[in-house]
Amino acid sequence: MNSKTIRVLSVLLALILLVAxxxxxxxxxxxxxxxxxxxxxxxxxxxxxxVTDVGGLGDKSFNDGAYSGLQRAEKELGVEIKVLESxxxxxxxxxxxxLATAGFTPIFAVGFLMTDTVSKMATAFPDTQFGGVDEFFxxxxxxxxxxxxxxxxxxxxxxxxxxxxxxxxxxxxxxxDNVIGFVGGMDIPLIQKFExxxxxxxxxxxxxxxxxxLYAGNFxxxxxxxxxxxxxxxxxxxxxxxxAGQVGLGTVEACKDKGALFIGVDxxxxxxxxxxxxxxxTSMIKRVDNAVFETIKAVVDGSFPGGTIKVFGxxxxxxxxxxxxxxxxxxxxxxxxAVEKARTDIIAGTITVPTAP
Amino acid sequence: xxxxxxxxxxxxxxxxxxxxxxxxxxxxTICERSGVVNIALEGIMLCGAFAGVAVTLAVGNAWxxxxxxxxxxxxxxxxxxxxxxxxxxxxxxxxTAINILALGLTGFLMEILxxxxxxxxxxxxxxxxxxxxxxxxxxxxxxxxxxxVNTILFSHTPIVYMAxxxxxxxxxxxxxxxxxxxxxxxxxxxRAVDTVGVSVLRGRWVAVLISGALAGLAGANLTLxxxxxxxxxxxxxxxxxxxxxxxxxxxxxxGSYGASLLFGFADALQIKLQIFRGEINIPPQFFLxxxxxxxxxVLAGVVGRSxxxxxxxxxxxxx
Numbered sequence: 284m285n286s287k288t289i290r291v292l293s294v295l296l297a298l299i300l301l302v303a304x305x306x307x308x309x310x311x312x313x314x315x316x317x318x319x320x321x322x323x324x325x326x327x328x329x330x331x332x333x334v335t336d337v338g339g340l341g342d343k344s345f346n347d348g349a350y351s352g353l354q355r356a357e358k359e360l361g362v363e364i365k366v367l368e369s370x371x372x373x374x375x376x377x378x379x380x381x382l383a384t385a386g387f388t389p390i391f392a393v394g395f396l397m398t399d400t401v402s403k404m405a406t407a408f409p410d411t412q413f414g415g416v417d418e419f420f421x422x423x424x425x426x427x428x429x430x431x432x433x434x435x436x437x438x439x440x441x442x443x444x445x446x447x448x449x450x451x452x453x454x455x456x457x458x459x460d461n462v463i464g465f466v467g468g469m470d471i472p473l474i475q476k477f478e479x480x481x482x483x484x485x486x487x488x489x490x491x492x493x494x495x496x497l498y499a500g501n502f503x504x505x506x507x508x509x510x511x512x513x514x515x516x517x518x519x520x521x522x523x524x525x526x527a528g529q530v531g532l533g534t535v536e537a538c539k540d541k542g543a544l545f546i547g548v549d550x551x552x553x554x555x556x557x558x559x560x561x562x563x564x565t566s567m568i569k570r571v572d573n574a575v576f577e578t579i580k581a582v583v584d585g586s587f588p589g590g591t592i593k594v595f596g597x598x599x600x601x602x603x604x605x606x607x608x609x610x611x612x613x614x615x616x617x618x619x620x621a622v623e624k625a626r627t628d629i630i631a632g633t634i635t636v637p638t639a640p
Numbered sequence: 641x642x643x644x645x646x647x648x649x650x651x652x653x654x655x656x657x658x659x660x661x662x663x664x665x666x667x668x669t670i671c672e673r674s675g676v677v678n679i680a681l682e683g684i685m686l687c688g689a690f691a692g693v694a695v696t697l698a699v700g701n702a703w704x705x706x707x708x709x710x711x712x713x714x715x716x717x718x719x720x721x722x723x724x725x726x727x728x729x730x731x732x733x734x735x736t737a738i739n740i741l742a743l744g745l746t747g748f749l750m751e752i753l754x755x756x757x758x759x760x761x762x763x764x765x766x767x768x769x770x771x772x773x774x775x776x777x778x779x780x781x782x783x784x785x786x787x788x789v790n791t792i793l794f795s796h797t798p799i800v801y802m803a804x805x806x807x808x809x810x811x812x813x814x815x816x817x818x819x820x821x822x823x824x825x826x827x828x829x830x831r832a833v834d835t836v837g838v839s840v841l842r843g844r845w846v847a848v849l850i851s852g853a854l855a856g857l858a859g860a861n862l863t864l865x866x867x868x869x870x871x872x873x874x875x876x877x878x879x880x881x882x883x884x885x886x887x888x889x890x891x892x893x894x895g896s897y898g899a900s901l902l903f904g905f906a907d908a909l910q911i912k913l914q915i916f917r918g919e920i921n922i923p924p925q926f927f928l929x930x931x932x933x934x935x936x937x938v939l940a941g942v943v944g945r946s947x948x949x950x951x952x953x954x955x956x957x958x959x
Contacts, residue, residue: 341758
């Protein structure tokens, strides 16, 4: 090959790489204004956007939740919406910058890890409104609203179910040992809320229960999630609750493989994880979609709650428990009653759920 | 407490976690022995993992998916071979570009094929070859022994066994065949190989493609045997750990397997140790560091100086 062909080929190859790379980090644009049922949605001048965490859209978890809130706002309020996905932690700032420069407000930054970036960008763009999902600010900048959830309250209910189920035998996968498991993504305050609530709930109905908590160290390594599941099952855990993003999908596999029940997280995972009906006892759901939608609605109405932290708990229906689905008829009424009692007590304030184990 | 850490599953888990590392590491060994650095293992593994799931979803047979994963690995490796052998570009740059390409490409294809990035639908995973009952007759010592043997040796999926066979077969081939001799010579003194009339280009191409096939197979093990679905960036740095395993294994297939087994064991051990986190109050981050600390120690050369092939990373120019 002579040097000219090589040069041409090099340029060609570089172009191919470029073309292949660009769509990978491309943004998802959704500016459609028509709705599926053919009606014209109400018009609004509000342009709402979100920046996903590295899990991205399709995580079947909180990024998708926030996106469906956005889609609902598009349909019901007629706002223009846009999503930018973060592939790396380093994408946060450039994504927010891009949206703010393009005039989007409010901008939702989805995920705890984006807290510092939002603080910084709120100063850089004082006229842009920000919604920080799972982010806590102190003090809260005037153009930022923190959307927080009492995951510990929902997890408490999951703990009540697990604590009672492990003593019961309504399914063949439940063993005689009084052990349940928890799989966490990263050991950060947010995930500790899930763990703490789960343990407190389980101990409230079953004081002797042994709860083993294992952490994966990330939210994406499914193979690790499966190994964590195997280890828990080897320790005789028969109900496993995972608050670990996609890592939990691996844990579901372990449960299917070795026979244990699984409690999903963030969304009703019975609906999102295929072929998991025979192990999916229930899910702790977190209504990120509602929080996002309500915030956009407030912006449209001109009542953006800037400078505050909005907390969504059981009382606000920001967290809750999904249906038992395939286990609906198997789960004894006593468990359902205990869940209802815990729910009422938490809302009434007679039970205070801890936020750290 | 010790009985809860040293369990049959600890060793079985080590074998499972070592498998993708080992396959990629052996691929890296063969590639580097021929004189081509392959830091693209991570990206190739990711593409293999994706192709495996995508094809399995399309045709419904996981073994066709495994073949597709190998084919995808070979295809991506061909890019690396072309740029680093024919175009004589810097092999580290080419490998890095492929890693980035793989990340973008898989996400892009998910968007096209399934309309969303993130995680694909789940497929039926490949089941373990043997399904012996773990509890066997009467209890007592023999039953316990059987439980250990069964869990450690007979609880695995096909690619786990394949990796062991490949490690031994490649080791044999590298030191007992003409191909192996040429391969080793390519990395040490390519001009000598050229002088005896063997094509350096062809020899290196074959080696890079084999490494692609093995890394693709590693991806298939991750998705089709272990978890059953593909998530963006799910390889999570395994390709880089595999490179370390290759160096630790002193550029030999069996050595690479052994080193991978050590990393797998460290990872399995940290999971078991976490069980006692509550009792000994050590943050989980400490345990999560273990496999990586091991990598750093190995690479820093505490285990002994490893010298790679003399001509590794140097493009060969005829003439």
